[in-house]
Amino acid sequence: MNVLSKLTKRHLKLNKKRTIVSIIGIALSTALIFAVSISVLSFRDLAMRAAIDSSGNFEAKFADVQLANTKYIEDNSNTKEVMYSKTLGISKLNVDAKASKQYIEVTAYDGKAFENYPCALKEGTLPKDSSEIVISENINPKTGLNYKVGDKLTLNIGTRDNAQDTTLSNVTKKIYTITGILKADYTERSYSDTFSAFTYLDKSGLNTTDTVTVGVTFKNLAAMKTSVNEMSTGANAKNIAYNNTLLTWSGYSSHDNANTFLYAIAAVVIALIIIGSVAVIYNAFAISVNERKKQFGILASVGATSKQIKKMVFQESAIMGAIGIPLGLVIGYLGMFVTFSLINGFYFFGESFNMQNANFNVIISPIILTITLVILIVTILISAYIPAKRAAKVTPLEAIRLTNDIKMSRKKLRTSRLTQKLFGIEGIIALKNLKRNRKRYRTTIFSLFISIVLFISFSTIILYAFDLSDQQLGTSDYDFAFSVGGNGLSEADQLDVINKAVKLEGAGEYWIYRSVDAEATTGLSNDYKAKFKKSASSTNTDISLNVSIVEMQDEAFANYAKEVGVDTNAFSKGGISGILVNKMINGNSFIKPVDLTANSDLNLEIISDKQTNNIKLQLAAVTDKAPVAYGYSREQVYVIVPKSSMKNLLAVDNKIDISGYMGYLKATDSATYAAKIEDLKKANTVGTLYYTDVKAMIKSMQAIKLFMSIFLYGFIVIITLIGVTNVFNTINTNIQLRRKEFAMLKSVGLTPKGFNKMLYYESIFYGLKALLYGLPVGIGLSYLMYYIFGGVGVFSFVLPWNSIIICIVAVFFIVYMTMLYAGSKIKKENIMDALVSDII
């Protein structure tokens, strides 16, 4: 080994603490960058698996391809796998005429299609020939039929030209054996009127002119476009569908690239980490070079070339990198492994992605490994370059004279008399030391600055993205909401289902509404006119107000009227009368949009298919109390009417569009009710019952919030740790460099208390400076987030006080602890030893 490398190694060993701290800094930076890359890949992987679960593992699909032409697709050089399917047709089931699903649709899949298309078995086996079939799990509970595995299923399969048709054409009779029951999650649409069933596609049984659907996966996605064109031309297949969700997450979307957002976030985060890392690593080398200035000078005087000296610095960086980077990769991997294990424990992503097995897997690819390595090596090289250049410039004379690296001037060091009065001589010395070398202190302050800014802005994200929306949900005045959907469902049918739903076990008070949209142009208040003019984007100058006429069921209406203070008899006179909820959101406050009092008429326009109806709605009362589930809106006002009034309104014009019934319910026992309503939803044969469980929503929101918090705060903690390594190195070195001065001060009578006082002031000045820059920028970014999250108008901007206080305390704590640590070593030191020691 060459003597210079020996020197470098010895120097690293001699400054063990700083070497270790610097290696930790490098390792943490590596770990973070690696972890961020892993997160991006793993999230993408999850999203891709979700896409495959829901839409299948294919990239493009050609419909109506003649069997003879499929070779053009199958034999394409870019084809990885092909899967064949064929829709055979639908068959009417023997069910009640009111049932929302009346038909069964039979599709034939070949082996590959069963493998790759969403088609999960609940029980039994997949069909192996064209006489076997698997059917949807929904058939039995929704129709009352009772098919079991092993049963024969006789179907008259035909086609219909139009979804509304009730007669089928080209009917053929087929007898199948049921081999299995399918999970219907992705194969069946709740709004369609068909159940799904799959049989085996036997290509040998088809004519060459029969058409099939061919799904394809490609070897090289980048060349997909070209391949699809070749296939389409060759096979004369014009009907092409892409699996856009999957392609989007693969990064080869046919149109917009939704990945961009994910990658942009990752890029910003990685950029922040790099800035932090460069600061730490650069600082470490700068300190190291400064300390060895004399050594470099002596080496130069005995003939070391500047190239050799530069090499020494780079060697130092290589040694640290060689230890720090692999260590960081391991930490990053383990960190993500633990994080994902924790997250997987919550399995809420399964719900958001509608996946059975939505676990995050730790995904590593050679590409991200390479990217991480390149980023880190470049970071280290950049960080070592400037100090190396400086080291190479040291002349023997400079080194021996050891002129102070610090250029001091009286002007720069000037302090005010006030400081002297306030802090005494200890304060003065502390402040002057701070001013003495701005460059060195800048890195420390910068590290603290980054941590402060990140902490405050991330806390704001969490605040606005979760806490406040949480609050909104939390104040919801109902626990469950439902509606009923389905083709040609009568109002009575809907009401029937909802009435069933609100009377289940665990149900409490409930409200059922339906509404008609109308518009008012007269009787508007000046406040509203002003709001309208301000927000009107179109050239439309006619001021109008959206009015929703809401029908409430009798009992609930009576209660509401009583609360508002109106006698229900007021509504029994016939005509159309209701209670106006005269309150609307405007920015951060509320306005009264209508300038009318009780017992006056509100003139409304209701547009139907037939005509524009002018309606006089008599206001029995004007209130600012909204009924349950009707919060105040920024778009419209509500008039609450009893059933009789709505009946009279609809009698005016039978083409008036009225919404479906919506039910809202307070549960006395949420858990029981949630189970019961799910059972009802499954068993319901009239239309489809949709419901929202507000408490469950809040719960899942909180789980996501917890996850985000772990993620974001974990990130801040590590960035802060990187910053702390930097602060530690700078302050520690600084104090070491000044040990002779400290000894001097002690020899002229500085007491231990005074010494602590000095360190204390120095940390205060540090902290103040970091906070002075960090807090305004952090708060500024917070405001930006508030703006981006659309909080303006919904919530007023709240200063993140908690985060600010935590920041202030943490900054002073970190700096003071570091100072105390570095100082404790000096305090213990013999004054004489320090005085006679050769500094630097």
Added chain:
Amino acid sequence: MKILQVDHLSKSYGTGEAKVMALDDVSFSVDKGEFVAIIGPSGSGKSTLLHILGGVDKPTSGNVYIDGVDIYSLNESKLAIFRRRQIGLIYQFYNLIPVLNVSENITLPLELDGQMTPKTRLNEIVKTLGLSDRLKHLPNELSGGQQQRVSIGRALINNPAIVLADEPTGNLDSTNSKEIMELLKASNKKYNQTLIVITHDENIALQADRIISIHDGKIQMNEVASCERLI
């Protein structure tokens, strides 16, 4: 009147085989206003002695009384306060605080003590030291001789019981050396300031009232200076 009393002072480094006696049962005393020179070859223990006298190093055994106070019976804080009030230290390498200017460096012991600096005292000292036009300069703007004069000012500002100087001229040329010694002697005479100087320079030693010669940690000679004996 005895201002300094040293009783059976010993200082050793290391243990066992490697044990080195830097000071070996040293006893002597110094009267107020006396100018004592401590001489001896390198490694004889003279610097160790001076630092122990100055309260910046600790003896292994023995006592040091300054103005009647057993300084090593004081705790660290009290010793520090004692140092800034009663002891003035001057080093070969000046050891000024680089961020403080001349006047701040000189008044540092007073400032640390929380005292107002009497203007007249400062003016008198800087005038004596010839630093009147350098008060706002930083140490790195001064020559070696000037820096040493600042450190003398710092040692004298508090009118301490005793001034200890460790080769104060060791780093200076002969002209500057002469000047510095004149200053020290002048203050010795003018303020009846007790002065103990470590030196290699025979000429300086000869100017002292008394010479203590140390060899291998022991006092070899403790006598009133005279030319014949030294030669």
